[in-house]
Structures are given as C-alpha cells and as structure tokens.
Amino acid sequence: MKKVLITGANGLLGQKLVRLLSETGNYHTIATSRGESRLSEALPRVTYQALDITDRTAVLALFDEQQPDYVVNTAAMTNVDQCESDREGCIALNVDAVAYLIEGCQKHNAFLLHLSTDFIFDGEAGPYDETATPNPLSFYGQSKWDAEKLVEASGLRWAIGRTVLVYGLVPQMSRSNIVLWVKKSLEDGKDIHVVDDQWRTPTLAEDLAQGCELILRHDATGIFHLSGDELMTPYELALRTARAFGLNEALIHQTDGSRFTQPAKRPPRTGFILDKAKSQLAYRPHSFEAGLHLLEQQLTGKAVI
Numbered sequence: 397m398k399k400v401l402i403t404g405a406n407g408l409l410g411q412k413l414v415r416l417l418s419e420t421g422n423y424h425t426i427a428t429s430r431g432e433s434r435l436s437e438a439l440p441r442v443t444y445q446a447l448d449i450t451d452r453t454a455v456l457a458l459f460d461e462q463q464p465d466y467v468v469n470t471a472a473m474t475n476v477d478q479c480e481s482d483r484e485g486c487i488a489l490n491v492d493a494v495a496y497l498i499e500g501c502q503k504h505n506a507f508l509l510h511l512s513t514d515f516i517f518d519g520e521a522g523p524y525d526e527t528a529t530p531n532p533l534s535f536y537g538q539s540k541w542d543a544e545k546l547v548e549a550s551g552l553r554w555a556i557g558r559t560v561l562v563y564g565l566v567p568q569m570s571r572s573n574i575v576l577w578v579k580k581s582l583e584d585g586k587d588i589h590v591v592d593d594q595w596r597t598p599t600l601a602e603d604l605a606q607g608c609e610l611i612l613r614h615d616a617t618g619i620f621h622l623s624g625d626e627l628m629t630p631y632e633l634a635l636r637t638a639r640a641f642g643l644n645e646a647l648i649h650q651t652d653g654s655r656f657t658q659p660a661k662r663p664p665r666t667g668f669i670l671d672k673a674k675s676q677l678a679y680r681p682h683s684f685e686a687g688l689h690l691l692e693q694q695l696t697g698k699a700v701i
C-alpha cells in the first residue's frame with residue numbers, strides 16, 4: 397500500500413483527494429493541514445495530523461515520523477489578491493515551504509506531486525500545453541512558477557499538476573469559488589458583473605483529484621495539465637451556471653477588464669490543452685454541465701461531498 401502525505405488537506409483539492417485515496421483502498425493517507433481537521437468524517441486508511449508547512453522543523457519532524465512514499469502539496473496561498481498585498485506571506489507558503497517539503501522528500505526518497513496554476517502564463521496565447529513558456533503577471537503566479545523551478549531542480553522523482561479555476565464543494569470551505577459565488581448571488585437576487593474578456597477551462601475539484609490519483613497510481617513524472625476541457629469566459633460560465641440551477645440569468649451583466657478590475661492582474665486567455673494527461677494518464681474530466689450536475693446532487697444530499 398502506498399503511503400501518501402497530503403498537505404493542505406482542509407482545502408478544496410485536499411479534501412477531495414483525501415476522500416478519493418481512501419475510497420480506492422490502495423493508499424494509507426497522512427492528511428495534514430494547518431489547525432484542526434475539517435474533513436467531514438473519519439475515513440478508512442486516513443489519519444490526520446496538524447502541520448503548518450511554513451514551519452521547517454515541524455515539516456522535517458513529520459517526515460521522520462511518517463516516512464511517506466509520496467507527498468502531494470496542495471497547500472498554498474490561493475487568494476491571488478492577498479498574494480499581491482502580503483508578499484512575504486506568499487513567498488513563505490508558496491515558495492519557501494516547498495523547499496522544506498523537497499528537503500523532506502530528498503531525505504526519505506519520496507515522490508513529490510506539487511500543484512501549480514495557469515497563472516504562471518501571461519494569457520496572451522492560451523490554451524497552453526505543458527511545453528509553453530511561463531511569464532507570470534501577478535505575484536501569486538510568480539511564486540507558483542518559482543516553486544515549480546525548485547521542484548524541477550530537486551533531483552527527486554517529481555510531478556507538477558497544473559490546474560485552472562477550480563470549483564466544487566467541501567465542508568467548511570475557507571475560500572469560495574466562482575460557481576458557488578454565482579449561484580449564491582443569483583439566489584440572493586443580487587446583480588453580478590462578470591467579465592467576457594478572460595478565457596479559462598474551469599476545473600471540477602473531483603476531476604483534479606482524479607488527475608492527482610492517476611499520477612500517483614502510475615508514478616508519472618513531469619508536468620501535467622489537469623483542468624476541465626471547455627474553454628469559456630467567466631460570463632459564459634455564469635450563464636451556464638444560472639441555466640443549470642434554474643436561476644435568473646437577467647441578474648448577470650456582461651463587463652470587461654476595463655470596467656472590472658482586481659488588485660492582481662489576471663491573464664486574459666489561459667485554459668489548458670489536455671492531450672498529455674489524456675493519453676498518458678487516461679485523464680477524462682467531466683463536461684462543465686456534468687460537473688454542475690454533480691454539484692447540484694451534492695448540494696441536495698443525493699451525492700457525498
């Protein structure tokens with residue numbers, strides 16, 4: 397049985413991945429995150445331990461204690477605007493902590509799967525494949541690219557799973573996501589202004605977890621693009637979400653980057669080409685509507701989250 401240490405296990409991907417690894421029956425999982433566990437229930441073959449990955453001593457001590465075969469680093473500062481204002485905190489978590497994990501993996505000859513983002517690209521030429529050249533526009537994007545470079549230079553057996561605009565539902569979320577935000581706003585009767593000049597391939601959290609499990613299952617090394625397969629604007633995403641949940645589309649107003657601004661610059665056109673993950677891992681993401689349907693089932697208690 398493969399022993400896997402997951403960081404950021406309270407997060408959106410972390411919770412999905414812990415559940416998936418438990419369900420397959422092939423992994424013993426050490427789920428770690430900062431603070432108490434927010435996993436909804438005790439799961440077979442899963443133990444939880446608090447771990448702040450910015451604490452080098454704590455990271456190395458946990459590696460010595462648990463001796464994992466695989467490490468999946470899902471923890472990150474994922475609030476892109478916060479990364480712009482708290483640059484020190486961003487580097488500590490998104491870059492320096494990755495160096496501590498690499499150190500632990502080197503000592504115990506563990507495989508490292510690290511999560512990264514479409515925001516390493518400038519969005520001038522999306523959708524991108526794994527060979528495209530990064531040119532981040534934001535501090536978040538730069539931090540994630542710097543961490544990728546550490547992983548690639550580590551001498552470890554490593555994989556990097558890059559993803560795009562993840563949506564989904566887990567218990568006690570510390571951060572919402574675009575689909576839940578659209579749904580809640582429309583349910584509350586609030587007007588929303590959504591951009592039509594950015595393009596993304598939004599990713600169902602379950603699909604991303606599946607992609608990570610496939611990498612672990614096959615000991616697949618290198619960079620893999622793991623996202624949804626449909627390129628769309630956030631405006632289109634909002635309309636399709638409204639239709640799927642039977643909500644009022646008239647509340648959704650089209651805007652663009654000249655009128656809607658955020659503190660961190662977003663790349664205009666990203667999205668991923670998935671050919672490598674499809675051919676090498678048999679990665680098969682849900683369609684966007686199928687992803688929304690699963691979310692609807694989870695929200696109504698017809699499927700587990």
Ligand SMILES: NC(=O)C1=CN([C@@H]2O[C@H](COP(=O)(O)OP(=O)(O)OC[C@H]3O[C@@H](n4cnc5c(N)ncnc54)[C@H](OP(=O)(O)O)[C@@H]3O)[C@@H](O)[C@H]2O)C=CC1
Binds near residue numbers: 410449489559
């Ligand atoms: N979400 C997205 O749209 C995208 C995400 N990614 C990447 O995918 C990965 C997973 O993202 P996602 O699951 O959505 O992120 P989340 O923000 O949902 O989860 C990150 C988790 O890391 C935890 N964490 C924060 N600081 C620390 C720390 N010092 N030590 C240990 N754990 C910590 C957070 O804890 P707490 O909950 O307590 O804050 C949170 O549970 C990240 O690497 C991200 O950069 C890439 C592209 C898109």
Ligand SMILES: Cc1cn([C@H]2C[C@H](O)[C@@H](COP(=O)(O)OP(=O)(O)O[C@H]3O[C@@H](C)C(=O)[C@@H](O)[C@H]3O)O2)c(=O)[nH]c1=O
Binds near residue numbers: 515562574589594658
């Ligand atoms: C809040 C809001 C967002 N948007 C658009 C802008 C943007 O393209 C999209 C999502 O905006 P957010 O600020 O929620 O998410 P954002 O920070 O852009 O999401 C990113 O998260 C990090 C972690 C990543 O790695 C990236 O892949 C990326 O998906 O929605 C609007 O058009 N209007 C709005 O009022």
